[in-house]
Amino acid sequence: MATADPAVRPADDAELIAAWLAGDESAASELVRRHARALARFLAGAGALEADVDDLVQESFLRAFRALERFRNQCQFRTWLLTIGGNVLKDMGRRLARRRIVPLDEAVESRDGDPHQRAEAGETEERLRRGLERLPRLQREVFLLRAQQGFEYEDIAAALDTTPGAARVHYHHAVKRLKEWVQ
C-alpha cells in the first residue's frame, strides 16, 4: 500500500491491484484517488454531463474492480479504466443525449479573467465538444486517449483491442475532422 513516508516507494498500479484482489480495501481507495480525475476528464470530454460525471466515475470504477481478475496488464490500468468508462458512458448515452443542454454561458460564469476571452475560449471548447460528439466512438476515444490523456498508440491499441497502426489512423481521421469543425 502507498504511504506518506517519502522513503517508501509508492506502490505501482499492479501492486495495488494485487493487494485489492487479496482483500485490501485501502488499495482500491488508492487506485480511485490516483485515476478518478483523469477518468472524469475523459468522460466529460467524451460527452458526459458534468452533473453525471460523479455517478459515471463511480460506476466505471465498480465495473473495473469487478473485472479486475481479467486485467492482464496488457496496457496501463488507466487506459483500461478509461475504456471501461467509455462503455459506461455509451450505456448511458441515449439518456445523456436527450438531456444534453450545455449553455455557452455555463462555461463562462465560473471563470476568472476577461469575459470576452472567456466567452471565446468557452465557445471554441464547446465546438470541440460538439465535434467530438459527431465523431465515431472509436475515433473519439482514440483522440481523447491520445490528445487529452497523452497515451502511446501501443497502449491505446491494447486497451481498445486494435493495432497501433489502426489507432494512429483513427487519431489522424479524428484530428482532420475536428480541425474542420472547430477552427
Next chain:
Amino acid sequence: MNQDDDRDVELERLARRLGSRAAERLDVEGTAAAVVVRLRTERTRQRPWWMQSGWLRAAAVLLLVVGAGLVVRQRFLVHRAPADHYVREELQDLSTDQLREVLGSLDRTLTEATIEPADEDLNDLTTEQLRVLLQSLEG
C-alpha cells in the same frame, strides 16, 4: 512550424483542457469512499464458495463425466449380463450327472459340428442327431 501544425497544437491544447472543470469538481475522497463501500457490500453479498460459477462449472463437468461413465458401463453390462446370468442359473440347477451329460453333449457338439444342415436331409436324422444339431445351433 506551419499553420497546420499550429492548428494541431491548438487542438491538442484544447483537448487537454477539455473536462478539466469536471475533474476539478469531482470529490475524489468521496468517490473513493463510495466505491469502497459498494465493493464491500458486493463482497459480503457474494454467494457461498460452492455456489460460485467456477465451482458450479466444475460440478457440472464432474456430473457429465460420471453420467457418461454410468451410461457406458450400463450398456456394457446389458450386453454381457443376461448370458452370464442364465448360464450360471442353469448350471446351478443341474445335478452332477446332468452336468456330466451337458459336458458330454458339448463334446459331441464340438465333434459333430461339421454336420452341415444344408447338405443333409433333416428327415434322415435321428432324434438324437436332431437334438445335437439344435444344441450346436444354439451355440
